[in-house]
Structures are given as C-alpha cells and as structure tokens.
Amino acid sequence: MRRAHVRRARWIALMLVLGSLAPVRAEVIERILAVVSGALVLQSDAEAAIKLGLVTVPPGADRLQAALDQLIERQLMLIEVDRYGPPEPPLSEVDVSVREIDQRIGSGERMNAILRESGMTVDQLRLRVRDDLRIRSYLLQRFGNQPVPPEDEIVQYYRTHEREFTRDGVVRPFSEAGIQARDALIAERRSQLIREWLAGLRRRTDINVLYLPGR
Template identity: 40%
Template sequence: MAVRLTRVVLLCAVMSATLGFRQPLGPGDLLDRILAVVEGQVIMLSDVRAFLELRLIERPDASDPTALVLTALVERQLILDEVARYVVDEPSTAELDARLALVVARIGGPDAFEQVLQVVGFTADDLRQVLREDLRIERYLARRFPSARQPTEDEVAAYFLEHIEEFQTDGVPQSFEVARDDAQRRLSAQLRQELIDDWTAGLSRRADVFLVTP
C-alpha cells in the first residue's frame, strides 16, 4: 500500500529495550530505536524486525527492507486506529489458535518458533495480540470493503492477457474460456485492494505521522 507521510521530523536516535532483540550486540550497535510515531503510537526498529522474523509480513525484495516494512506498519497502525472507532467482533480462541499455528508452521515448527520468539523479544501472548489485531483488521476491511465493482468482460480479458503466464495447467497455458472465472476473481480482488489502498492513503494524508531518522 502506498503511504504519504504528512510530517517528517528529524530526531536523534533513541535507545530502548522495550521490545529489543535479546542477543549480543556488536560495537556501535543500538539495542533499539524509534522509527516512527503514528498518532502518538511508537513504532520501533524491533517491531520491524519482529514482523520480519516471525514472517507476519512478506519480506520485500530489497537489500534493506526496513523502510518498506515500516511503511506497512505505519499503515497498519492507522487502520487499527480506525478499527478502534467501531464495534468489531473479537476473534475467537479457535481463530487465534489457527492463525498462530500457521505462523509456527511458516517458521519451521515449535522449536524454531520458540527460538525466533526469544530473538525478537516477544512472548507467545505478545504474538497472539498482534494476530488478534490482524484478524480485527481483516473483519473491519471485509465489512467496509465487501467487494469492488464487477470488472467488464473486456477488463477481464485484458487482465488475462497481461498475466497469461499465471494461468497454466501442468505447464500448459490455459485458454481464456478455461481461465475466465479465475481471472475475474483475481481482477476483482485487485480492484478491491486498490480501493483499500486509496482509503489508506487518505488516512495517511490526514494523520500525524512522524518519521525518526538517526
């Protein structure tokens, strides 16, 4: 999602152990520092690391993913602020357990999961809180943006041609007739995401978002 930060303030780096890594530091390393303040909510460098190491966010294709992940966390906080203004059903214990199981599986099993928790300074309860927030965001967005407009037949055909390499069966390209319904679903999802991105950009323009530089 694109984000437009409304204010950029240069501040000195801040050391903090609140959510920092619990691993030996090299010379000159900072335990932690503030990267952004979003409507009074602080986002730390350790938050970025935790989301990456716990695979709560797709790792960007960049040599240093920090800035891109920070943008995603800024947007996440802005959406959470919106969620807090409305009544959104709490996820059930079963839903949280299922989401947690997916995280454990992505990381490589219980042992690897426990190691990553120690590295990023999270407890299992910390992670469950993050997953709870994610589920509430999903419910809010599903209610606010239940669907996008239905794409026209020409738009679906154009999408199919632009992504034709994605529509294959055992390595053999599918015909449009075979792939049409799948192409329509994907295009509809893309149009819905564009609506969400535009809405999120509007939140960013109206918000007090401070970036902190070293």
C-alpha cells in the same frame, strides 16, 4: 610473594568490574523507527515481524524500511478498526493463526527464541494476531463486496495478463480461464481501493518517520 598477591588481587578486582559491566553491555537499546498518531513503532517490532514472517521483505530491499512501511500501514488500519469496533475474533481463530506462524518459521523452539530476542511474550503475540484478524475482518466488511466487472473488461484483463493464464507454455482459452480472470480483476481492484484508502489515512494522520536507511 607480596607482589604476586597484589597482582592477583588487582586481577580479581578487574574481573569483578568487567563482570558488573557485562549486563550493561548486553542490554539492547530500543530504537524508535516511527511515531504514528502517538503510537511508537520500534526496531524490535520490525525485527520480530520479519523473523516471524508477519511482513514481506522484497529481495534486495532494505529489511527495516520494508517492515516499517507495512507496520505503519498496519497501525493506520488498527486506528480505523478501533474506531469502528468490528466483532472480536473467536479464540479458536487466534489459536490457528499462532500455530500457522509457528509452523511457518520451523516450529519448536524457534518461535520462543524469536520472542525472547524481541522482548515479546506469547500473550503479546496473541494480541497482535487478534488485531490482525480484526483488521482482516474490517477489510472484508468494507471492501469485500466488489461489483462483478462487465465481460469486456474481464476479457481485456485476460488479454493483458496472459502469463497468469499460461500453463506449460500454452495460454488457456478464455472459456477455461474466464472465472479466474474475473476473480483476479476483482482482487486487483479491491487492492487498488485499499491502497487509495491507506493513502488517505496517511494524509490525515500525524506520522513521524525517524528511520533513515543505512543508519
């Protein structure tokens, strides 16, 4: 009988010890993926951005690597935005953007669950959305007014991108698709200018990438 009591006491003690260890085991150890001019890019940032649809992950790509590349670029742009200080976006625009995120991922409790998993609050998400809107405003101000290309360059773009102007297997004539071709060419050149600008920011900024794919 005494042995039974001893065994029971040991069992209770063991369960208490395991219970005390459970919270430690459940703790998520934060992982630093990169440092951009002193600002940390954490794995939780990347995971949250992926789950909330704030970054694009190409099929077959390393999820964290794809997210990290975009988060590094975002941080580089944010440094420039803070330097030049474009106007603050209206709160109504922030509200709309947050609702769009909520709708994109399925509405309801899904967004709250992602925020909890990532250790992010709704207020922090709103701050992120605010900064995204500031970046968008800055890019529009800096790269928005692109010159209209000469018609021969628009025609050349149209001819080399026929798939963009094909409907039901038939290529639309230039007389119909010319404006679309012009806008697409302007957008392509704007994107190229932004890529070159970002490449320059990367060269001038202290970036330490700690993430190694597959580890």
